[in-house]
Amino acid sequence: MRTTVGIIGAGPAGLMLARLLHRAGVDSVVLEGRDRRYVEQRQRAGILEQGTADALRAAGAGARMDREGIVHHGIELRFDRRGHRIDFPGITGGRSVMVYAQTEMVKDLIALQLDEGGPLLFEARAVAIEGVADGNPAVRFVHAGREQTLHCEIIVGCDGFHGIARDANPAAERRSYERQYPYSWLGVLADVPPSCEELIYAHSPRGFALHSMRSHQVSRLYLQVPNGTDPADWPDERIWDELDTRFAVDSDWRLERGPVTAKSVTPMRSWVTEPMRYGSLFLAGDAAHIVPPTGAEGLNLAVADVVVLAEALADRHATGAQERLDAYSRTCLRRVWQAQHFSSFMTTALHTDPGDTPFDARVRLARLHRIADSTAASAELAENYTGLPIG
Numbered sequence: 001m002r003t004t005v006g007i008i009g010a011g012p013a014g015l016m017l018a019r020l021l022h023r024a025g026v027d028s029v030v031l032e033g034r035d036r037r038y039v040e041q042r043q044r045a046g047i048l049e050q051g052t053a054d055a056l057r058a059a060g061a062g063a064r065m066d067r068e069g070i071v072h073h074g075i076e077l078r079f080d081r082r083g084h085r086i087d088f089p090g091i092t093g094g095r096s097v098m099v100y101a102q103t104e105m106v107k108d109l110i111a112l113q114l115d116e117g118g119p120l121l122f123e124a125r126a127v128a129i130e131g132v133a134d135g136n137p138a139v140r141f142v143h144a145g146r147e148q149t150l151h152c153e154i155i156v157g158c159d160g161f162h163g164i165a166r167d168a169n170p171a172a173e174r175r176s177y178e179r180q181y182p183y184s185w186l187g188v189l190a191d192v193p194p195s196c197e198e199l200i201y202a203h204s205p206r207g208f209a210l211h212s213m214r215s216h217q218v219s220r221l222y223l224q225v226p227n228g229t230d231p232a233d234w235p236d237e238r239i240w241d242e243l244d245t246r247f248a249v250d251s252d253w254r255l256e257r258g259p260v261t262a263k264s265v266t267p268m269r270s271w272v273t274e275p276m277r278y279g280s281l282f283l284a285g286d287a288a289h290i291v292p293p294t295g296a297e298g299l300n301l302a303v304a305d306v307v308v309l310a311e312a313l314a315d316r317h318a319t320g321a322q323e324r325l326d327a328y329s330r331t332c333l334r335r336v337w338q339a340q341h342f343s344s345f346m347t348t349a350l351h352t353d354p355g356d357t358p359f360d361a362r363v364r365l366a367r368l369h370r371i372a373d374s375t376a377a378s379a380e381l382a383e384n385y386t387g388l389p390i391g
């Protein structure tokens with residue numbers, strides 16, 4: 001098999017890249033190791049920054065999002081038994097975010113790719129990447145029990161945190177930066193209308209809790225739990241009781257309960273690999289960087305990477321110019337580190353740390369009060385949360 005751009009992975013990064021390249025007249029093949037159903041059902045992000053929503057529209061992939069997504073103009077920070085609303089448009093010059101699940105965005109992009117785009121192969125697992133340093137790139141992959149080779153001019157590793165692409169860059173050429181947090185998130189999906197109109201990020205002495213949503217009928221909730229937590233130790237009633245305690249406020253607000261339909265534990269990690277290019281191999285999305293989900297940044301970073309990359313590849317296709325491709329890693333990493341900064345700030349500001357002294361706990365509360373009380377401090381949060389410019 002032969003194509004111009006070989007894309008490994010059909011998550012948000014790989015699918016959006018394929019879509020953008022198709023629109024620019026550059027051909028590609030997408031190899032996805034899992035089956036279609038698995039990729040479409042995997043529960044992950046729920047918040048699209050304004051730039052991500054705009055990019056989907058510009059790619060002709062925003063119609064269902066605009067029909068079914070819910071625009072949010074703010075979030076609530078809840079601590080010390082009180083809620084504090086951060087108004088986004090008022091302090092960012094009109095920016096907002098969109099509640100539209102990653103599962104739905106992925107379904108839309110898969111349908112468009114199969115309908116209009118180049119080949120997208122499911123259950124096609126990349127097993128080796130070759131020739132990226134000597135200008136003869138190829139991906140070896142296993143599909144339908146048979147090993148095959150995809151020859152291309154450029155390979156893009158959109159294969160997530162557990163993929164193989166970044167290891168094709170020799171260890172001597174790359175640096176990685178990491179921070180592990182001493183807690184994880186227990187996430188649940190529940191068939192109950194959200195008990196709030198906007199997301200609630202709650203800090204309590206018992207830990208962090210987040211109330212998000214997938215639609216007007218389905219709630220998505222998260223609890224800070226110790227690393228190594230087994231979801232089986234959290235029967236539904238224990239989850240609702242703990243959420244009740246962490247969201248408790250001195251008003252008549254109450255959390256509605258409903259049937260829990262999914263439960264999983266996710267560790268919190270910050271991680272970056274540099275550079276995001278090695279020869280003809282480019283990395284995008286979680287293959288190159290992971291943020292803890294408290295800042296709702298991961299999917300948005302993945303989309304920002306491929307918007308920059310697709311423009312550079314379209315430029316190369318149209319004029320032969322390489323400058324933007326050469327600048328790819330530098331351009332993306334600037335934004336990636338801003339997102340790392342914001343995500344680790346949100347994470348440490350809102351979670352309790354088992355190593356905290358009573359002094360640390362009071363300083364954390366002071367930090368949260370500062371955000372609630374100061375327009376400058378809340379503007380800093382709002383600008384980052386609604387998304388820094390792409391490119």
Ligand code: RFL
Nearest residue numbers: 009011012013033044045126159160285286297298299300
């Ligand atoms: P993905 O989505 O992991 O996709 C990678 C794809 O590559 C495939 N693959 C392979 N295919 C072929 N051959 C191989 N050898 C392969 N190895 C892997 C995989 O099967 C998969 O289909 O990476 P991508 O595209 O970079 O997208 C990144 C996002 O998925 C991720 O950053 C977000 O989900 C993070 N995230 C959030 N991001 C936000 O912007 N806003 C949020 O509100 C938000 N909430 C979250 C999140 C992530 C979470 N978890 C579970 C980590 C909430 C949670 C709980």
Ligand code: PHB
Nearest residue numbers: 045046212293294295296
């Ligand atoms: C989600 O809805 O899954 C979600 C929302 C906001 C976050 C993280 C996850 O910060």
